[in-house]
Amino acid sequence: MAKKSTILDIAQLAGVSPATVSRVINRRPDVDKQTRERVLRIIAEKGYVPSITAAGLAGGRNRLIGMLLPLFTWPILADLVRGISEILKQTSYELVLYTFDDEDVTRDRRAIINHLLATQLTAGLLAVFPGQLSDQLTELYQQGVPVVTIDDQQEHVTPWVRADNFTGAYEAVRHLLRLGHRRIAHIQGPQEYLASHDRHRGYLQALREAGIAPDENLILKGNFLSPSGYECAQRLFNLPAEKRPSAIFASADQMAYGVLLAAEERNLSIPGDIALVGFDDDAPSAHVRPPLTTVHQPSFEMGQEGIRLLLALLAESEGSDASTDASSIRQGRVSPLRVVLPTRLIIRASCGASEQSAAATIAQSLSTASSDVSSPPTSSAL
C-alpha cells in the first residue's frame, strides 16, 4: 500500500509551497489561475485527500457535523437520514453519530451535551427529536454553537425544521367530521414533545369549528408506541356504549397499530364499528388491515431542509466567505431560521371513506412504494 501523500508532497510536485496548496484546497481567491489548475491536476492524479484531523487542528474548525438521534425505533428516521446524506454528499462534511436513549436522559441530561461540547469534534449539531434535551440545545445555541433541531422542541430558540403538525391533525379530524363522526377520541403523544401539543391543538380546533365540545373521556395519553395505543383503545372500548367514540384519531401510526390489535381482539370492525386515523405515514401503514388513513410527514424533505439550514449557519459563522461548500448549497439565499413543511392527509380504508377511493389509494400506495415523494418541499419561512 503506497504511503499516504501529504500536502507537502503535492506542493513539491507542483513546485509551490504547502501554503499555496492549502489555499487551492480551501478555494481561497488569492491564487493564480494557472497554478491553481496545476495543483488541482496533481491532486487529482495522486488521489490526494487532505487529512480532516490535521485541518481541524490547524484551522480550529472542522468538517464534521454531529447528528444527535434518539436511540429509538422510529420508522421515519430512515428517510430523514436519507435526506441528510443526500445533501451532505455534495459537501466535504462528514457525519458523526451521537445517540441517546431515555435512560441516558434521565440519568444525566447534561453529560450527553457536555460530551459533545468537550470533544470539540464537530462544527455543528443537527438534533433530531431531542425531546427533553431541548433546553440544553438552546443553551448550546446561545453559546454560539450552530444547532438545528428537527421536528421537536419546547423552546423556540434554535433554528428548526418541522412538519405542520397542527394542520395535519386539523385536516385529519375534519375528514372524520365530514364522514359524519361526532364522537371522536384522541390518543395523544407524550407531553414532552411539542408535536404532541400541536396535534392535539389541531384536533381541538377542528372540533371547535364543528361546534363540538371536547369530551375528557375521549382524550387519552399515549407514548407514541404501539402498546400504549392498545391500552388506550381498551379503555375506550370499555366505555358504556353511548359514551364510546365512533372514531379514533391516534397521534402516531404506531399507536394506531395498537388500536387495530385491540379492535381485532374485541371483534370490532374497523372502519365498520369505529373509524381510525393515524399520524406519520410509517411505511407499514399501507400494509396493515385495513390500510391506515394517516397524515404523511415529509421526512425526507425535513432531513434535507434541516441540514441545509445547518450548513447555512456554518457558512455564516465562518464569516462572509461566499465561496465555501456550505453557502454554495443555498446560493446566496438568505436562510430562514424556521422551516415548516406541509403534511398531507393520506386517505386509506381505516377511516371508512368510500370503497372506490380506498381501492384507488391501495393502487397508489403500491405504485409509489419504491419511489420518492415527488412534491417539492414548499417551505415557508416564519
Next chain:
Amino acid sequence: MAKKSTILDIAQLAGVSPATVSRVINRRPDVDKQTRERVLRIIAEKGYVPSITAAGLAGGRNRLIGMLLPLFTWPILADLVRGISEILKQTSYELVLYTFDDEDVTRDRRAIINHLLATQLTAGLLAVFPGQLSDQLTELYQQGVPVVTIDDQQEHVTPWVRADNFTGAYEAVRHLLRLGHRRIAHIQGPQEYLASHDRHRGYLQALREAGIAPDENLILKGNFLSPSGYECAQRLFNLPAEKRPSAIFASADQMAYGVLLAAEERNLSIPGDIALVGFDDDAPSAHVRPPLTTVHQPSFEMGQEGIRLLLALLAESEGSDASTDASSIRQGRVSPLRVVLPTRLIIRASCGASEQSAAATIAQSLSTASSDVSSPPTSSAL
C-alpha cells in the same frame, strides 16, 4: 463560555508535564499511582476532554469508527444501530456515518471506498449490508484496515457477523411442511446478497428432506422490497389452479407485505387459501392482518457482536497493549473472526397454525413489543 482547557493546563495544575498527563489519559502503566490519581482528579474537576483531532494527528491513529450503511429504508437498521451504540458508549470511540445508495454503487464503486481510505479519518470500518461493495471491502481488509461486515458478503474474507439464514429458512419451510403443505413457493431475495442464497438453500434442504423435488415455477426472484413481493404473488396466483402453491415462503417480510396486498385484491384468504411465512421479523409484522409468521433476526445482538469484533481487531492492530478501551470489552478472550447468531421462528397467524397458538403469539407480541429481546446471544465461533 470558559475557554477550553488543554492538556497543558491540566499538566500545570497537576504540577507535571503534559507527557505525564497523556500517559494517564491513555492508561499507560508507567505512572505513579499517586500522580495518576491527582491528574485524574484535576481532569474530572475541569471537565477536561482531550481533543480527538489532536490525538489522532499525533498518534497516527484515532478514535473514530466508520459505519457504512446502505441508504435504504431497512427496518432492522434501527435495532442494529442500537446495539452498536450501546457497546460504543462504553469506549472513547465515536461513530462516523457513511452512506451509499444503489446509484453510488453503480456509478463508481471505488469512489466510496477510496474516499473512506483517503480521509484517514477512521480507525476501522463496520460495513452493514455492503452487497456489491463486498469485494472492495475484502481488499481493504487485506491491506490492513480493520473491517467487519455485518450480515452480508460474497467473499468470506473480512471478519463478519451474521444471522443463521440457512437454518432460519430451513425451520420456516419445515414448519410449513409439518402443517401439511407440499407445494411451497419461494420468493427469493436479490442475487448479490449471500443471505438470499443461504435462505434459498435452507428452503431447498427442507424440501429435499421431505422428498419433494423443487418446482422451478414456484421459485421467483424478488428484491427484498414490497412491490416485488406483490408482483411475484401475482405471478403465482395466475398459475393454473393445480400448479398453484398452497404456501409461500417470502425471503423478507417486506415482500410478504406485497403478497398480502395481492391476496387481498384477489380475495384470497391468508392463511385460508394460502399460507405465508416471511423473514426478518420487522416490527410491523406483528400488526399486519393476519399477523405474519416469520423468522426473527437478532439485529440488536448482531450490532453488538459486530462492533465487539471490530474493537477487538483495533486492539490487536494497536499491538499487544492489553489495557486499552477496546480490549477491555472482550477481556482477553481470543476474538473469533466469524460470528453466526441464531434465528428464531416466530409463529403467528399467517401460516395457518392452530387458533390458540396464534392467539398466544398475539398476546406475546404485545408484551414484548417495547422490551428488548431477552435471550442472550449464543454466538458460535467458526
Next chain:
DNA sequence: ACGCATTCCGGAAGCGTTTCCGGATGCTTT
C-alpha cells in the same frame, strides 16, 4: 523613471496531542 497599489506566493509559527529518548531517583544485588 518613480512611487504605489495589487496580486500572488513562501516562511514559519502554531493547533493539542503522542512518543521517543534519556535523566533522576530509589532499591536490590554482589
Next chain:
DNA sequence: AAAGCATCCGGAAACGCTTCCGGAATGCGT
C-alpha cells in the same frame, strides 16, 4: 560501596495542515 535495574517523569520533536506576515513581481498613473 559500587554497580545494575526498575520505576517514574520531563524535554522536545513530530503529526499534517492553516494562516499571519511580509516580500517579490506586476501593472498603473504621473
